[in-house]
Amino acid sequence: MKYLTSGDIYRMFRQADDGTIIRRNNVRRIALENGIKNTLTQNVVLIDSKDFIEKVNPYNLQKHEYAVPKLRCIKDCAREWNNHRKTGDRFIHPDEIREFLQNDTTVFKYKLGNKWIVNYDQLLPHLKKMNRRESKIWKDYMARLGIKKSVTPRKK
Numbered sequence: 001m002k003y004l005t006s007g008d009i010y011r012m013f014r015q016a017d018d019g020t021i022i023r024r025n026n027v028r029r030i031a032l033e034n035g036i037k038n039t040l041t042q043n044v045v046l047i048d049s050k051d052f053i054e055k056v057n058p059y060n061l062q063k064h065e066y067a068v069p070k071l072r073c074i075k076d077c078a079r080e081w082n083n084h085r086k087t088g089d090r091f092i093h094p095d096e097i098r099e100f101l102q103n104d105t106t107v108f109k110y111k112l113g114n115k116w117i118v119n120y121d122q123l124l125p126h127l128k129k130m131n132r133r134e135s136k137i138w139k140d141y142m143a144r145l146g147i148k149k150s151v152t153p154r155k156k
Helices: 006-016 024-033 049-056 074-083 094-103 120-132 136-145
Strands: 003-005 038-041 044-048 071-073 109-112 115-119
Touching: 003 006, 006 024, 006 044, 006 049, 024 044, 024 049, 024 109, 044 049, 071 074, 074 094, 074 115, 074 120, 094 115, 094 120, 115 120
Parallel strands: none
Antiparallel strands: 003 044, 038 044, 071 115, 109 115
16 A cells, blocks of 8 residues: 555656556546545645556556556547557547447546546457447448448458
8 A cells, every 4th residue: 555646646657658648637536536545634635556556447457566557538549549550450430439438337437527538458459349340430431532441451
């Protein structure tokens, strides 16, 4: 049980993942609203870092105890998938991810203002499954462009 300030936890996330959406205020709000162990001393909120990471990463990935998960907003999840997709994989639209997250309970998600903070590591296997299905959004878009397939051809 190691208590850290929200700034320390933010810097830990930032050091492990430069593209994280977590900020100091987000850490404090997530901790206070999700029942994560914390104490208030001299106007500083001290948060149990182990409990925080366990709540944000409920799957207990087989990595080091303090491995920091990739937290992204929905647009950044789609952007990261589309930038790192393999040949033959299709693009995934942020609306597809939003639609999936409405009914899903396995991926950590947290609404902050008008943005959703999502654990990209947990979302990735679901993106791979989405990739195998045809997308109505991209099918309509490709039809308007005059392209018959919405999937990049595989290399032989």
